[in-house]
Amino acid sequence: MKLIIVTGQTATGKTNKALELAEKYNGELINCDSRQIYKGLDIITGKDIPKSVESRWSLVERIDDFDIGFYSLPTTNDQRPACQLARPIPIWLYDIVDPQQHFSSFEYAQCATAVIGDILSRKKTPILVGGTGFYLRHLLTDMAQNKVEPDWNLRAELSLLTLNQLQDKLKKIDKDEYEGLNNSEKNNPQRLIRRIEITSAPKDLQTVKQTNNDNYLANLLGLKSLAFEWRFFFKEREELELLIRNRVQNRLDEGAIDEVKKLLDKGYQENDPGMKTIGYQQLIGVVKGKCDLETAVNEWTVRELQYAKRQKTYLKKLERDLYIDNLSAQ
RNA sequence: AGGUCUGUAGUGAAAUGGUAUCAUCGGGGUCUCCAAAACCCUUGUUCCGAGUUCGAAUCUCGGCAGACCUG
Secondary structure: OEEEEEEEOOOOOHHHHHHHHHHHHOEEEEEOOOOOOEOOOOOOOOOOOOHHHHHHOEEEEEEOOEEEEEEEEOOOOOOOOOOOOOOOEEEEOOOOEOOOOOOOHHHHHHHHHHHHHHHHHOOOEEEEEOOOHHHHHHHHOOOOOOOOOOOHHHHHHHOOOOHHHHHHHHHHHOHHHHHHOOHHHHOOHHHHHHHHHHHOOOHHHHOOOOOOOOOHHHHHHOOOOOEEEEEEEOOOHHHHHHHHHHHHHHHHHOOHHHHHHHHHHOOOOOOOHHHOOOOHHHHHHHHOOOOOHHHHHHHHHHHHHHHHHHHHHHHHHHHHHOOOOEOOOO
């Protein structure tokens, strides 16, 4: 039994590769992109579903508040003319939550574990596709150091504090914890808030014994073993810039602005979790008349490039941490 | 052609004649429940030439470039 993981930078052709592998290994795709989990964010996040097949979404089960289901990717798609399929291929974990809902890597790991188990039980090959390295790490390794769940009320309260106040607060609760942080974390409000959240939770939730990392996911699924096969996709900046520029233009041509208008009309706001996404942030400015299209497009492109760079840093590190053999050349 | 104003990192700006600064971009990184997020580190600049001065981005002269005004 194996799990294939197709990951890498944005705009580098992961989905096509995943579809190719799905044909070869009788596989089903599982989205691993932290933005495509949101309902209604389709064009700008680049979901690989044609507009005409909304009805093909099939809800299979609900895990907590999350809708778990799949789209059947049709054998041909205008978005990928070069890639024709012999049969429709399912893609799971699109459209899990509403853009107003919070969704974390922990929750992603729960959903993905369930889907992987299901696919394997049907004797098919699960193929993870997506560039969210943190989700992959959470899914494939044991990251549980505590059982402290996000407390959004506490986070909202703490987010009103200044950086210094947050630092002081953490120092007061747990001086060693604060001193142990590196410079980047000490100045990072989000990280400080999480540290405060953990250290002010009941003691019995604060530590958890870790399991053996080697077989973490296999153990969760009750399997003897599960092999991982990795494909990484990276590109040099110059090429990436061209790809991203084209992609941004394509998304505009496909109706990106209308998508943003539709979401705003439905009442979604700039700071809803799903809306804090590259592309949406810039186009909201255009729709609200605060920004001209050219400026927005440039910023959108720059943000995508910066994001792609962070992806490379994170995924390279994941690669080192997990001693991964990369098969992307094959 | 004449006049006025302006030339400072790739870009936008700051600097009573006294260590050229900030933002952004670029490069590198951090991150065990917000990760398309948040944060940390970092390369690089006074249009050219001459002069005044202990010392010039700053003052003077000449050149070059741009913007605007007037025939």
